[in-house]
Amino acid sequence: MNTILLVQLTSTTAVAEFARDFIGDNDRETLIVIGINTKSAINFISIASIGSLNATVATPREIFKTAIIRNCSRIILAHNHPSYDISPSQADIDFTNRIEKAGELVGIELLDHVIVSPTNHFSFLANDFLNNGGISHE
Secondary structure: OOHHHHOEOOEHHHHHHHHHHHHOOOOOOEEEEEEEOOOOEEEEEEEEEEOOOOOOOOOHHHHHHHHHHOOOOEEEEEEEOOOOOOOOOHHHHHHHHHHHHHHHHHOOEEEEEEEEOOOOEEEOOOOOOOOOOOOEOO
């Protein structure tokens, strides 16, 4: 078994550190989906989109495809901001809301969406943009 799948993501800090290691220093915005099982362990990691310097595009279909196939009950989204400015854009906020609503329809909870840079992070959950309590706000 791949050792990355043994990692448990139980706090926003753990999610941010994991995402930062995975995509934090990419030179283009990269969006990943992390599928989570009922024990808060990683079921899969998928790159959903690689964009430009300041944007990436993905649809709910791309976000939830692997999560449905792999029987995940929850997902975490993460993307990087190569500019080092981790403030969410209006497009980031709208996208997160859309994915949260789509997850409610398919029965897969969006636990968090984290924006990372090599030095910092922003958590939609920790900043009260999401309506769940699946992981802690460390």
